[in-house]
Amino acid sequence: xxxxxxxxxxxxxxxxxxxxxxxxxxxxxxxxxxxxxxxxxxxxxxxxxxxxxxxxxxxxxxxxxxxxxx
Amino acid sequence: xxxxxxxxxxxxxxxxxxxxxxxxxxxxxxxxxxxxxxxxxxxxxxxxxxxxxxxxxxxxxxxxxxxxxx
DNA sequence: CCTCGATGTCAAATTTACCTGACACGCCAT
DNA sequence: ATGGCGTGTCAGGTAAATTTGACATCGAGG
Numbered sequence: 001x002x003x004x005x006x007x008x009x010x011x012x013x014x015x016x017x018x019x020x021x022x023x024x025x026x027x028x029x030x031x032x033x034x035x036x037x038x039x040x041x042x043x044x045x046x047x048x049x050x051x052x053x054x055x056x057x058x059x060x061x062x063x064x065x066x067x068x069x070x
Numbered sequence: 071x072x073x074x075x076x077x078x079x080x081x082x083x084x085x086x087x088x089x090x091x092x093x094x095x096x097x098x099x100x101x102x103x104x105x106x107x108x109x110x111x112x113x114x115x116x117x118x119x120x121x122x123x124x125x126x127x128x129x130x131x132x133x134x135x136x137x138x139x140x
Numbered sequence: 141c142c143t144c145g146a147t148g149t150c151a152a153a154t155t156t157a158c159c160t161g162a163c164a165c166g167c168c169a170t
Numbered sequence: 171a172t173g174g175c176g177t178g179t180c181a182g183g184t185a186a187a188t189t190t191g192a193c194a195t196c197g198a199g200g
Binding site: 033 | 175176177178179186187
Binding site: 045 | 155156157158159160
């Protein structure tokens with residue numbers, strides 16, 4: 001359960017997109033609902049491939065979804 | 071050994087930065103040399119956190135290092 | 141020729157991401 | 171009340187990323 005330093009704006013992006021539900025996002029990504037919850041909560045950082053897919057769902061660049069502070 | 075769709079420009083970026091060696095990059099990232107090799111060869115896609123760290127080493131945005139086709 | 145540094149490869153182990161299935165909670169409607 | 175929906179959590183698993191250690195190749199220099 002690696003606490004990652006990467007933060008994200010998934011929750012805001014979901015609501016900005018027709019209040020897309022976590023389950024909806026999960027099926028669009030081809031992952032489970034629990035995975036979406038864990039990523040959204042920053043409990044671990046997703047693979048780069050999944051990060052790209054999430055950005056693609058919301059039609060924004062990757063760094064509009066994920067931020068790496070410092 | 072997941073064949074990832076994500077491509078990268080790590081090798082070119084290493085040579086553009088004082089011909090930085092794979093071992094040098096590995097120690098800067100805090101990972102092993104084998105990990106750098108595998109990522110550079112696209113044998114699996116790194117975690118998002120490591121992708122951000124790699125981009126930071128080369129002082130370029132993430133999408134200058136990694137590309138997701140389609 | 142010999143060595144060294146950079147690169148690559150393999151097997152086996154550990155860690156982390158992700159899955160399956162179940163259950164609990166708060167909300168809003170009926 | 172109660173039933174569905176969105177959200178969150180937990181335990182136990184599989185798969186993939188990463189580590190460790192060893193060995194092999196190739197090019198450049200001494």
